[in-house]
Amino acid sequence: MFSDLQYELSKLQKLILLTDGSITTLLEVITAKPVTVSTLVQKIVKADNEIAELLEIEEGDSINYRVVTLRNVDCAKPLIYAESYTPISRLLKEFKYDLMKADIPIGKIMQERKIESRREIEKIEIIFNDEYSEIFDVSYHVPMLSRTYNIISNNMVLIRIIETFPLTSFLRFNA
Amino acid sequence: MFSDLQYELSKLQKLILLTDGSITTLLEVITAKPVTVSTLVQKIVKADNEIAELLEIEEGDSINYRVVTLRNVDCAKPLIYAESYTPISRLLKEFKYDLMKADIPIGKIMQERKIESRREIEKIEIIFNDEYSEIFDVSYHVPMLSRTYNIISNNMVLIRIIETFPLTSFLRFNA
Numbered sequence: 191m192f193s194d195l196q197y198e199l200s201k202l203q204k205l206i207l208l209t210d211g212s213i214t215t216l217l218e219v220i221t222a223k224p225v226t227v228s229t230l231v232q233k234i235v236k237a238d239n240e241i242a243e244l245l246e247i248e249e250g251d252s253i254n255y256r257v258v259t260l261r262n263v264d265c266a267k268p269l270i271y272a273e274s275y276t277p278i279s280r281l282l283k284e285f286k287y288d289l290m291k292a293d294i295p296i297g298k299i300m301q302e303r304k305i306e307s308r309r310e311i312e313k314i315e316i317i318f319n320d321e322y323s324e325i326f327d328v329s330y331h332v333p334m335l336s337r338t339y340n341i342i343s344n345n346m347v348l349i350r351i352i353e354t355f356p357l358t359s360f361l362r363f364n365a
Numbered sequence: 366m367f368s369d370l371q372y373e374l375s376k377l378q379k380l381i382l383l384t385d386g387s388i389t390t391l392l393e394v395i396t397a398k399p400v401t402v403s404t405l406v407q408k409i410v411k412a413d414n415e416i417a418e419l420l421e422i423e424e425g426d427s428i429n430y431r432v433v434t435l436r437n438v439d440c441a442k443p444l445i446y447a448e449s450y451t452p453i454s455r456l457l458k459e460f461k462y463d464l465m466k467a468d469i470p471i472g473k474i475m476q477e478r479k480i481e482s483r484r485e486i487e488k489i490e491i492i493f494n495d496e497y498s499e500i501f502d503v504s505y506h507v508p509m510l511s512r513t514y515n516i517i518s519n520n521m522v523l524i525r526i527i528e529t530f531p532l533t534s535f536l537r538f539n540a
Contacts, residue, residue: 363537
């Protein structure tokens with residue numbers, strides 16, 4: 191089923207991968223239900239060489255590393271798995287509080303805190319990783335769609351986000 | 366058919382009315398075709414009392430008034446009708462050139478010029494207006510869906526936009 195290297199994505203999958211708006215708003219309209227954030231990991235780490243370069247900070251600088259799933263309130267199964275990296279020094283105090291202490295979607299934090307930004311999509315990939323299969327409760331051979339983008343504010347990367355979902359999700363608009 | 370005062374909007378209509386991302390990107394994915402801008406009106410006008418208040422400028426200040434339709438390149442029928450008001454004094458030189466001289470969607474101008482912003486939806490309405498019926502080539506009794514939002518940059522309204530489309534458009538995702 192997934193042996194071919196070419197995949198025809200659904201319009202809905204393309205929309206999720208290409209949107210430059212809030213992914214939470216998009217998911218709430220698509221599913222016609224509120225979307226909630228479940229935080230899996232939330233910690234302050236020191237930037238290694240690779241992530242420092244991507245975020246344009248110094249190696250060893252503090253970054254907030256957050257892993258969440260977005261899901262409908264009445265459903266355990268995740269819609270989207272999202273990892274994010276945020277240089278601590280670039281966070282406003284109130285934003286930092288929301289991001290680190292509460293299960294609030296990033297788009298909503300930015301909206302409430304009236305943060306001006308732009309989103310720059312860096313790459314869209316198909317990946318194979320059994321850990322994701324377990325998180326989404328799909329077969330091991332199901333490929334994952336992933337996009338990496340930066341939310342840029344004051345000409346600096348405020349947040350780097352990697353969003354992932356199975357190729358078998360969002361096939362139809364009314365799913 | 367449209368006599369009832371309650372309307373059940375399609376998910377796609379809700380998405381177009383609620384998105385805080387680029388409407389052009391959204392339309393391009395939905396229609397799976399490039400979207401082009403046709404400029405109907407483009408002029409510099411003096412702000413009257415009402416629009417000055419909405420844009421938080423002085424009465425008599427210069428604003429750029431632009432009316433466009435967004436449509437697929439191979440189709441004469443508009444997807445969306447959009448009016449916009451922009452205080453001239455708040456435009457960067459390059460942005461002004463793009464906005465006034467060329468048929469480029471606002472979202473694409475902002476992306477290319479790397480302008481940071483946020484979008485604030487002010488209202489969503491159902492309106493009845495025969496002029497729109499003619500533009501969209503639909504019957505006079507078809508109601509129109511309309512949303513008004515501000516693109517805010519540097520804490521000021523950069524562009525105020527009113528987007529309109531018929532209640533009979535975007536009923537299905539694959540339309």
